[in-house]
Amino acid sequence: MALAVYNTLTHEKEPFTTIEPGKVRMYVCGPTVYDEAHVGHAMSAIVFDFVRRYLEYKGYQVRHVMNFTDVDDKIIARAAQIGEDPAEIAHRYAGQYKDQLARLNVLQPTVFPRVSQTIPEIVRMVAGLVESDHAYITASGDVYFRVRTDPDYGKLSRRKLEEAVTGTRVASREEKLEEGDFALWKAAKPGEPSWDSPWGNGRPGWHIECSAMSWHYLGEQIDIHGGGNDLVFPHHENEIAQTECFTGKPFARYWMHNGMLQLKGEKMSKSLGNLVTIDEFLAAHDADVFRLIVAGSQYRKPLAFNEDVVVNGERALERLRTALRPPTGPVTTGPAVEALAEQVRQSHVAFEAAMDDDFNTAGALAALFDLVRAINTARDAGVGDPPFAAAQASFRSLIDVLGLRLVVPQAAGQSIAPFVELLLTVRLELRKAKQWALADKIRDELKALGVIVEDTPQGSSWRMAGLS
RNA sequence: GGCGACGUCGCCAAGUGGCAAGGCAGGGGUCUGCAAAACCCCCAUCGCCGGUUCGAAUCCGGCCGUCGCCUCCA
Numbered sequence: 001m002a003l004a005v006y007n008t009l010t011h012e013k014e015p016f017t018t019i020e021p022g023k024v025r026m027y028v029c030g031p032t033v034y035d036e037a038h039v040g041h042a043m044s045a046i047v048f049d050f051v052r053r054y055l056e057y058k059g060y061q062v063r064h065v066m067n068f069t070d071v072d073d074k075i076i077a078r079a080a081q082i083g084e085d086p087a088e089i090a091h092r093y094a095g096q097y098k099d100q101l102a103r104l105n106v107l108q109p110t111v112f113p114r115v116s117q118t119i120p121e122i123v124r125m126v127a128g129l130v131e132s133d134h135a136y137i138t139a140s141g142d143v144y145f146r147v148r149t150d151p152d153y154g155k156l157s158r159r160k161l162e163e164a165v166t167g168t169r170v171a172s173r174e175e176k177l178e179e180g181d182f183a184l185w186k187a188a189k190p191g192e193p194s195w196d197s198p199w200g201n202g203r204p205g206w207h208i209e210c211s212a213m214s215w216h217y218l219g220e221q222i223d224i225h226g227g228g229n230d231l232v233f234p235h236h237e238n239e240i241a242q243t244e245c246f247t248g249k250p251f252a253r254y255w256m257h258n259g260m261l262q263l264k265g266e267k268m269s270k271s272l273g274n275l276v277t278i279d280e281f282l283a284a285h286d287a288d289v290f291r292l293i294v295a296g297s298q299y300r301k302p303l304a305f306n307e308d309v310v311v312n313g314e315r316a317l318e319r320l321r322t323a324l325r326p327p328t329g330p331v332t333t334g335p336a337v338e339a340l341a342e343q344v345r346q347s348h349v350a351f352e353a354a355m356d357d358d359f360n361t362a363g364a365l366a367a368l369f370d371l372v373r374a375i376n377t378a379r380d381a382g383v384g385d386p387p388f389a390a391a392q393a394s395f396r397s398l399i400d401v402l403g404l405r406l407v408v409p410q411a412a413g414q415s416i417a418p419f420v421e422l423l424l425t426v427r428l429e430l431r432k433a434k435q436w437a438l439a440d441k442i443r444d445e446l447k448a449l450g451v452i453v454e455d456t457p458q459g460s461s462w463r464m465a466g467l468s
Numbered sequence: 469g470g471c472g473a474c475g476u477c478g479c480c481a482a483g484u485g486g487c488a489a490g491g492c493a494g495g496g497g498u499c500u501g502c503a504a505a506a507c508c509c510c511c512a513u514c515g516c517c518g519g520u521u522c523g524a525a526u527c528c529g530g531c532c533g534u535c536g537c538c539u540c541c542a
Contacts, residue, residue: 228542
């Protein structure tokens with residue numbers, strides 16, 4: 001099986017090969033930390049977590065870098081607004097985001113660099129670009145990238161340079177030579193964070209940080225560069241321009257972009273104000289629910305996010321969990337056992353075929369549901385433990401690739417367990433005495449309290465209802 | 469206006485040339501004291517119009533609709 005990856009640069013699915021055999025260098029654009037992260041950020045993080053987990057499943061060693069933009073206009077603006085130090089704000093939200101990613105079961109990136117800690121590399125890169133005449137310094141100490149010096153400019157977003165340049169007069173206040181030029185370094189303004197540089201005090205422009213961090217932590221050329229598709233232009237276009245003009249080599253082999261999460265038909269974004277924060281979501285739902293929502297759709301397409309979708313996610317999670325329920329019979333040989341083993345094989349093949357096709361998680365999920373059915377059928381047929389556990393272990397190994405934990409929700413502490421058990425003991429007596437009305441009342445009342453009771457030939461079982 | 473993407477069952481959503489995956493919901497069964505869960509069965513010709521082809525949801529053209537980018541954005 002060969003992995004194929006859709007490359008934004010070529011608009012085609014391409015066979016996946018790496019610069020270094022067996023190793024993947026992956027850079028994913030992280031957030032600007034000036035406010036609460038929302039589920040749109042989570043979607044992007046999870047998409048690339050799927051990518052990473054599957055690459056590791058395939059045996060690659062992945063070096064994964066995800067940045068925090070902690071020096072930025074918006075952070076400074078926010079700081080001024082609430083009277084707090086910009087660095088404090090950035091530090092706080094970065095910490096929060098890391099914590100949220102952990103709760104979402106996103107694998108920790110190999111490196112989590114921040115702009116404020118990458119200044120020397122940024123300065124070196126800007127200096128190199130100035131030296132090679134790809135950049136120029138203005139009277140006030142800003143440094144701009146001269147877009148015209150890059151013949152390939154526009155190749156990622158398929159824009160012609162003229163479109164970005166013609167017809168727009170250079171704003172008088174700005175000192176850049178042409179409209180398409182963009183800032184590599186901004187001269188310091190009073191009260192703003194700044195660092196020393198050959199061009200005077202200042203701070204990095206928006207795009208240079210990613211080029212510098214990628215260069216510093218992954219080298220001149222990387223395998224995968226990822227981010228939301230709203231970053232294609234200008235951010236990634238400018239990154240390519242800077243890096244390639246600086247190194248003289250092609251930058252990333254594969255550019256991967258996830259689609260936007262849509263809330264009420266619009267992109268969820270801070271500026272539109274239509275957002276659900278990660279904390280809000282996780283307060284009401286299991287992280288697996290969100291992962292299932294993301295996995296249920298092709299990552300490049302826009303993803304609808306609404307109450308129905310969330311409910312679907314809850315139900316899908318509940319269904320996946322049924323496969324982990326224990327076996328009830330002793331059968332270890334025979335057709336039912338063989339059928340189970342066969343389905344396990346088929347599911348693995350189907351799962352990998354789907355993931356190999358540009359990380360088709362929705363297809364992979366379908367393979368998983370087929371396996372769930374096979375496991376449940378085997379349980380009903382009385383298949384017991386050595387083979388049954390093997391099938392469940394196999395199921396687990398695939399679930400892991402999607403980062404699903406499938407933990408059964410626990411009651412607040414384990415404190416209610418003895419009381420529920422007691423009620424069920426009493427209820428068993430009632431059932432023996434055919435006191436159906438009372439027995440049913442107990443079951444109904446428990447359900448109202450979030451405890452689901454199910455009667456089986458082996459006795460009654462109980463579990464907590466899913467969160468929310 | 470320019471660039472790009474998308475439009476598949478009530479909802480979510482795979483499939484990119486050969487008789488339309490999967491989940492949820494819905495209908496009918498098995499099991500059960502009942503219920504739930506599980507299991508079995510049923511449930512779409514793919515926005516519209518043309519074209520290419522033996523054959524198209526899948527390729528081409530037009531139209532309609534939705535979304536993203538072009539300013540900060542995962």
